[in-house]
Amino acid sequence: MFSKTAKPVMHSAAWRISLWATLAFACGTMLVFVFLHRFVADDIQRRSDAWLSGEVEVLGDVAERTPKDALYDRVVGEVAELAGKEVPNKLLSESSSNDSVFFLQTGSDGSRQLWVGAGDGEPTLKAIQTAKIVSDHPTDLHVQGFGVPFRVASIRLDDGSYIYLGLSERDELRVLRSLRLRFFLLWLLIVLFGFGIVFYTTQRMLSHVRRIGEAASRIGHSDLTARVPITQKHDEISDLALTLNHMLDRIESSMHQLHTITDSLAHDLRSPLTAIRGKLEMSLSAVMQVEQAEPIVSSIEELDRLTDFLNKSLDVAEAKADALRLSRGALDLDELLRIMIDLYEPSMSEKGLQISLQSSCPLTIDADAALIHRMIANLFDNELKHLPPACSVTIRLSVEDDAASLILDDDGPGFDIEVLQHLFERRVKGKDSNGHGLGLAFIDAVARAHGGTVIASNRESGGARITVALPLASKQGSQSPVPAI
Amino acid sequence: MRLLLVEDELDIQRFLKTSLAEAGYQVEAAADGKTAERLAIDSQFDVLIVDLGLPDQDGISLILKLRQLGVRAPVLILSARRSVDDRVRGLEQGGDDYLTKPFALAELLARLRNLTKRNSPSSAEATRLRVLDLEMDLLRREAIRSGQLLQLTPQEFVLLEYLCRNAGRVVTRSMILDQVWGMRIQPDTNVVDVHIYRLRGKVDGPGQQPMIRTLRGVGYVLKDR
Numbered sequence: 278m279f280s281k282t283a284k285p286v287m288h289s290a291a292w293r294i295s296l297w298a299t300l301a302f303a304c305g306t307m308l309v310f311v312f313l314h315r316f317v318a319d320d321i322q323r324r325s326d327a328w329l330s331g332e333v334e335v336l337g338d339v340a341e342r343t344p345k346d347a348l349y350d351r352v353v354g355e356v357a358e359l360a361g362k363e364v365p366n367k368l369l370s371e372s373s374s375n376d377s378v379f380f381l382q383t384g385s386d387g388s389r390q391l392w393v394g395a396g397d398g399e400p401t402l403k404a405i406q407t408a409k410i411v412s413d414h415p416t417d418l419h420v421q422g423f424g425v426p427f428r429v430a431s432i433r434l435d436d437g438s439y440i441y442l443g444l445s446e447r448d449e450l451r452v453l454r455s456l457r458l459r460f461f462l463l464w465l466l467i468v469l470f471g472f473g474i475v476f477y478t479t480q481r482m483l484s485h486v487r488r489i490g491e492a493a494s495r496i497g498h499s500d501l502t503a504r505v506p507i508t509q510k511h512d513e514i515s516d517l518a519l520t521l522n523h524m525l526d527r528i529e530s531s532m533h534q535l536h537t538i539t540d541s542l543a544h545d546l547r548s549p550l551t552a553i554r555g556k557l558e559m560s561l562s563a564v565m566q567v568e569q570a571e572p573i574v575s576s577i578e579e580l581d582r583l584t585d586f587l588n589k590s591l592d593v594a595e596a597k598a599d600a601l602r603l604s605r606g607a608l609d610l611d612e613l614l615r616i617m618i619d620l621y622e623p624s625m626s627e628k629g630l631q632i633s634l635q636s637s638c639p640l641t642i643d644a645d646a647a648l649i650h651r652m653i654a655n656l657f658d659n660e661l662k663h664l665p666p667a668c669s670v671t672i673r674l675s676v677e678d679d680a681a682s683l684i685l686d687d688d689g690p691g692f693d694i695e696v697l698q699h700l701f702e703r704r705v706k707g708k709d710s711n712g713h714g715l716g717l718a719f720i721d722a723v724a725r726a727h728g729g730t731v732i733a734s735n736r737e738s739g740g741a742r743i744t745v746a747l748p749l750a751s752k753q754g755s756q757s758p759v760p761a762i
Numbered sequence: 763m764r765l766l767l768v769e770d771e772l773d774i775q776r777f778l779k780t781s782l783a784e785a786g787y788q789v790e791a792a793a794d795g796k797t798a799e800r801l802a803i804d805s806q807f808d809v810l811i812v813d814l815g816l817p818d819q820d821g822i823s824l825i826l827k828l829r830q831l832g833v834r835a836p837v838l839i840l841s842a843r844r845s846v847d848d849r850v851r852g853l854e855q856g857g858d859d860y861l862t863k864p865f866a867l868a869e870l871l872a873r874l875r876n877l878t879k880r881n882s883p884s885s886a887e888a889t890r891l892r893v894l895d896l897e898m899d900l901l902r903r904e905a906i907r908s909g910q911l912l913q914l915t916p917q918e919f920v921l922l923e924y925l926c927r928n929a930g931r932v933v934t935r936s937m938i939l940d941q942v943w944g945m946r947i948q949p950d951t952n953v954v955d956v957h958i959y960r961l962r963g964k965v966d967g968p969g970q971q972p973m974i975r976t977l978r979g980v981g982y983v984l985k986d987r
Contacts, residue, residue, distance in 0.1 A: 540843050547842040551864035552773035558867045574979030585948045620943050624956040654947045661951045
């Protein structure tokens with residue numbers, strides 16, 4: 278399912294859609310987490326603050342009630358140490374000395390009276406003195422030598438001394454860090470999973486759209502009977518397919534209509550033409566004198582021209598509507614051109630024209646042989662009719678960009694500038710032309726019907742150039758080659 | 763030679779009947795498929811001419827039906843339609859040759875001749891052709907008139923060979939284009955005439971009886987008498 282695209286998957290619409298959808302989803306979940314994180318952090322802090330405040334009050338109480346004798350330090354110190362063991366959010370206690378809690382009592386002059394905690398408490402004392410903690414509410418305290426700040430609650434005793442209880446925020450931060458890590462992993466998993474699901478579904482959906490597109494492009498003017506595939510589901514995609522098929526129905530029916538009209542027109546005109554021609558031929562065979570035969574002969578010739586005009590008109594009309602019916606087969610352009618030149622060379626040299634072909638190898642196209650024959654005959658007729666004597670025609674056949682390129686150069690007067698613009702329209706012809714003005718329109722029509730192009734221009738060195746490009750036969754074509762003649 | 767003509771346009775049927783009779787055919791005509799079927803079953807025909815656009819049925823289906831009924835005679839399909847598909851279909855589905863309307867009588871006769879010849883056991887392919895004092899050796903690719911070797915290009919040789927094979931009969935320009943160059947095209951220019959003109963210059967030497975005759979509005983004849 279994913280392999281059919283020739284272009285890399287990064288350039289597919291499914292990739293872009295999933296990328297944007299995932300981005301929006303990732304941003305949304307990230308935002309939710311930020312709020313959650315803040316809520317959790319605040320809650321943890323509030324809890325440790327409540328513990329600190331309660332504990333410092335108990336300690337203050339104990340300190341006040343304990344007589345200031347030799348045992349004071351031990352009693353208060355033990356109570357403080359005991360309190361330190363009930364630290365909330367305590368996750369790890371791998372270090373033997375409890376450095377997450379400290380207890381400090383200072384005298385009214387700010388000097389240290391009692392210290393329970395890691396180290397000698399000097400940095401902590403200094404930090405407290407500089408921070409000047411007075412409020413009853415716990416605040417943050419950065420102590421030199423500790424990476425994480427302490428949360429410190431204080432209470433003033435009646436004797437003017439202060440009791441400080443500090444709790445390291447290390448455990449609290451550890452909780453938050455582990456929360457962040459878990460969330461991040463979960464988030465990554467969800468985002469990747471979400472991306473996968475979105476990519477899969479859009480790819481599935483779009484591959485159906487692509488199949489519709491491929492089918493629609495396959496349905497060229499040659500195969501209007503095919504239809505795009507329709508899924509069982511009644512979603513937008515199947516609606517698209519249905520709409521496309523309805524459109525194709527209408528195109529097919531109008532194409533059919535056009536064919537019916539041109540066919541019946543051809544039939545209705547050709548039948549009387551056949552009868553007239555037959556009668557003229559019969560009366561011609563009955564005539565003995567040359568003078569009497571002349572009008573009959575010229576009538577027959579006029580009739581043949583009229584027939585040719587009718588055929589070309591209908592072909593051009595159908596081709597303009599991209600409705601020319603082709604019966605394709607392999608056709609060697611090189612061989613065909615050689616035969617054509619063989620056919621036209623005597624007439625050209627009779628008129629003093631030179632014709633030459635530059636082509637090196639067989640060049641096979643997949644085309645309607647009868648139409649291509651008539652197209653090339655038309656090109657040659659054009660040169661023969663419009664070139665003044667002593668000119669030369671050069672035909673070059675080559676392969677350019679997967680197409681057979683047929684370039685017809687002459688060194689005649691070239692096209693009239695005002696005619697050049699709409700050379701391929703019906704009934705446009707040069708001032709001195711005695712044709713019916715369908716020649717180039719027909720050439721263009723045939724090239725278009727085969728998916729090719731015709732360009733007419735004037736060469737810089739003088740003379741006209743007609744470039745016909747026709748798609749080459751596909752290499753893996755299964756048709757057996759049909760001779761050009 | 764018995765011929766069944768199936769053509770609904772009475773004008774065309776009439777002149778075809780006359781011309782075919784003149785050419786030596788015994789013609790029975792039918793204006794629709796029903797009559798044609800009846801006639802084809804009742805009697806034996808050597809060749810059939812069937813128009814594709816019949817009032818009661820499609821020409822192709824008529825041919826198929828006749829083939830099923832055991833009619834073996836070759837068929838020349840006349841078509842006023844323009845799509846090539848029909849021609850191919852016609853050829854594939856048992857018709858032996860086709861001709862689009864309007865056509866030259868000479869071409870119709872030539873195709874009929876080909877069809878009947880194709881169906882009869884042909885004698886071994888001749889390697890020499892002889893018309894009056896013109897002789898062609900097909901193996902050595904040489905043409906001799908009155909003992910004199912003609913200097914012909916390969917293309918001129920093929921053209922002369924075609925004229926010789928049809929000596930005494932009219933060949934049209936489109937027949938020549940089809941048979942010699944293998945194209946069914948209608949050039950607006952006189953390309954075929956120039957080829958004939960050149961060939962005539964080589965075949966009909968000064969003082970000799972002219973052999974290649976132009977029938978204006980019709981085509982050419984290589985005289986055999």
